[in-house]
Amino acid sequence: MNIESSSRRALVTGASSGIGAATALRLTSEGWQVFAVARRAEKLEHLAEQEGIVPVVCDVTDAGQVASLLETVTEAGGIDTLINNAGGALGVDSVAQSSAEDWRWMYEVNVLGTLNVTQAFLPMLRAHGEGTVLNLTSTAGTVAYEGGAGYNAAKFGQHSLTSVLRLEEAEHNIRVIEVQPGMVRTDEFAAKRMRGDAAAAEKVYAGVEKPLVAEDVAEIITHAVTVPHHVNLDQIVVRPVAQAAQHKVIRKG
Numbered sequence: 001m002n003i004e005s006s007s008r009r010a011l012v013t014g015a016s017s018g019i020g021a022a023t024a025l026r027l028t029s030e031g032w033q034v035f036a037v038a039r040r041a042e043k044l045e046h047l048a049e050q051e052g053i054v055p056v057v058c059d060v061t062d063a064g065q066v067a068s069l070l071e072t073v074t075e076a077g078g079i080d081t082l083i084n085n086a087g088g089a090l091g092v093d094s095v096a097q098s099s100a101e102d103w104r105w106m107y108e109v110n111v112l113g114t115l116n117v118t119q120a121f122l123p124m125l126r127a128h129g130e131g132t133v134l135n136l137t138s139t140a141g142t143v144a145y146e147g148g149a150g151y152n153a154a155k156f157g158q159h160s161l162t163s164v165l166r167l168e169e170a171e172h173n174i175r176v177i178e179v180q181p182g183m184v185r186t187d188e189f190a191a192k193r194m195r196g197d198a199a200a201a202e203k204v205y206a207g208v209e210k211p212l213v214a215e216d217v218a219e220i221i222t223h224a225v226t227v228p229h230h231v232n233l234d235q236i237v238v239r240p241v242a243q244a245a246q247h248k249v250i251r252k253g
């Protein structure tokens with residue numbers, strides 16, 4: 001499973017679908033070598049056929065699995081860019097009514113998952129000399145909204161982790177980029193958040209003529225990690241025009 005040594009190399013978590021899959025595909029189409037990481041092997045099968053992609057199964061919330069991931073990637077030549085994309089939302093309940101279990105899951109996957117993978121790969125990125133970490137947070141990481149509850153709390157946490165990391169790793173010439181997307185229509189995000197209720201998931205995007213799609217965000221990620229290394233796009237907020245703010249969404253029909 002050795003990959004070419006000449007090109008840029010990234011690891012993308014949460015790569016089986018949505019923004020992660022689109023990013024893995026976009027980077028390889030531009031000549032990158034990509035380790036595409038996700039929890040379930042069968043969900044990575046469609047990416048395995050793509051030249052330049054090495055699928056690796058790993059649950060980022062499991063420190064033991066992350067240690068094996070590091071070993072696999074080290075043996076296969078390493079990376080210069082880490083893209084922490086794995087994450088998700090569960091529920092739209094108020095603080096008064098939400099369940100601590102949901103909050104725990106969101107903290108685990110968004111914050112501790114990012115922490116686990118980042119800690120594991122920092123020595124490799126430092127040794128490289130021009131490392132990049134890009135964390136996919138959310139507009140929910142800086143703007144609270146009703147029903148945001150545990151998702152806001154987790155994304156604010158991941159946003160803070162990212163800001164601290166930027167301060168701490170500058171000495172090691174690691175740039176730390178945060179991409180904060182607003183409304184992105186993907187197959188899984190709203191479906192997971194609404195616990196499989198397809199009608200509720202559909203309502204999230206109802207009447208929004210052009211929400212962002214995964215490829216829009218993948219293009220921005222690709223740009224941010226491809227500009228010369230001394231250029232650090234610290235925080236990129238990206239929303240569809242129809243979502244002027246978290247509380248202002250233009251819906252037609």
Ligand code: 8X3
Pocket residue numbers: 137138139140181182183184246
């Ligand atoms: C998703 C953006 O607006 O649903 O991360 O919180 S939002």
